[in-house]
Amino acid sequence: MKLTLDLQYFQQEKTERATPKKRQETREKGQVAKSTDVNTALILLAVFLFMFIYARVLGTHLYDTMQTVFTEYMLWEITEETIPAIFHELALETALVIAPVMLVALVFGAGASMLQVGFLFSPEAIKFKPSKINPLSGIKRIFSVRALVEFLKSMLKITLVGTLAFTIIWLNLDSLMFLNQKSVADGFGEISRLTGLIGVCVALLLLFLSIPDYLYQRHDHEKQIKMSKQDVKDENKKMEGDPQIKSKRRKQQMDMATQRMMQEVPQADVVITNPTHFAVALSYEEDKMAAPKVTAKGADFVAYRIRTIGRRNDVILVENKHLARSLYDQANIGDEVPEELFKAVAEVLAYVYRLKNELV
Known part of the structure; x- marks a missing residue:
């Protein structure tokens, strides 16, 4: 009896690598090995590199907008017609400035996802499931090993990013101390340069940290989709078909072949x-x-x-x-x-x- 129970437990233990069919099914459900750190790092890096090119256009546009606000809008009477008009124009100008940056982020975000998992459209991943709002399931996720790993990762990133940003600011402290002696344009340029430098360095750091995170996500995904020996047997049986149906189909094929032969x-x-x-x-x-x-x-x-x-x-x-x-x-x-x-x-x-x- 004990030997039978041990055998059943061994067959149910998930020790086998997932079959291609199992991998395809989990992929269709949206369960893939993906690191959000890779997406974050590539988006940050792309945006800040783009900002180095786009900074002059952005600065000029902001300067013109502020000049318009203080030279024109400040002289307008506050009425029900002027306030919506001001907000409409400011919103449109802001959208025109932000749109290129958002487009770069969108393209590189999609590219980072496709780089990891390829093209994937999975409607099932966004379906409503009661288990997602189950408090017990939520508590299990909060106090799971995966949650602990994510917490330690976050703390490590916060520490390293904070240290890197502080180091860059400390090295440029002399330049920051004399900002009050510079013109608005020069001060804005200095702040932009420093912000861009911090952004690029932080992005490169996060990109470096995302490599072990991606490897861990792949390892964790492989572990989650592992199958038991019984699962593999059941899948093979399902793919091959029921033995009785196979026997009946084989008999029909033999009968048809015999009939053709007799002709x-x-x-x-x-x-x-x-x-x-x-x-x-x-x-x-x-x-x-x-x-x-x-x-x-x-x-x-x-x-x-x-x-x-x-x-x-x-x-x-x-x-x-x-x-x-x-x-x-x-x-x-x-x-x-x-x-x-x-x-x-x-x-x-x-x-x-x-x-x-x-x-x-």
């Missing part, structure tokens, strides 16, 4: 018999065939049917135990007669043709 017997030149256990039907057309061909063969009941159909259609039956058994063993239906049996078959066919001539 060839009336056109045969001779049926060589054992005389009861084996029967082989041969056909030969001198101008079309290089050698006689086996058109039908069978043992026991199938041999009986071949002999019966042959007699009904006036096909000559020749008893030759050794030749019938050799043809049955060495040649399949549609094959030419084996070379070592040419002489024996030729003698039989010669006898058949001579007999047919005598009957005519």
Whole structure:
């Protein structure tokens, strides 16, 4: 009893790598190995690099907008018509400035996801599931090993990013202390340069940290989709089909093949018999065939049917135990007669043709 229980436990233990079918099913559910840190790092890096190119355009646009606000909008009367007009124009100007940055973030975010998992559209991943709002499931996730790993990762990133940002600011502290002595344009340029430098360095740091995170996510995903030996057996059984259905299908195929074979017997030149256990039907057309061909063969009941159909259609039956058994063993239906049996078959066919001539 104990041995049976141990065997059942061993079969249910998830020790086997996921099969291709299992991987495809989990992928369709949206369960893939993906690190959000890779997306975050690539988006930050792309945005801040783009900002180095876009900074002059952004600064000029902001300067023009502020100039318009203080030289025009400040002189407008506050009415029900002017306030919506001001907000509408400011919103439009802001959108025009932010749109290129958001587009870069969108492109690189999608590219980072495709880099990790390829193109994936999974409606099932966004379906509502009651288990997602189950308090017990939520508590289990909060106090799981995965949650602990994510917490330690977050603390490590906060510490390293904070240290890196502080170091960059400390190294540029002299320049920051003299900002009050610079013009607005120069001060804005200095702040922009420093912000961009911190952003790029932080992005590179996060990109470096995302590599082990991605490897961990892949390891964790492989662990989650592992299968038990019983799962693998059940999947193979399901893919191969029910044994009874397979047996029935095989029987139908054999019956159809036998029926087609029996349709060839009336056109045969001779049926060589054992005389009861084996029967082989041969056909030969001198101008079309290089050698006689086996058109039908069978043992026991199938041999009986071949002999019966042959007699009904006036096909000559020749008893030759050794030749019938050799043809049955060495040649399949549609094959030419084996070379070592040419002489024996030729003698039989010669006898058949001579007999047919005598009957005519």
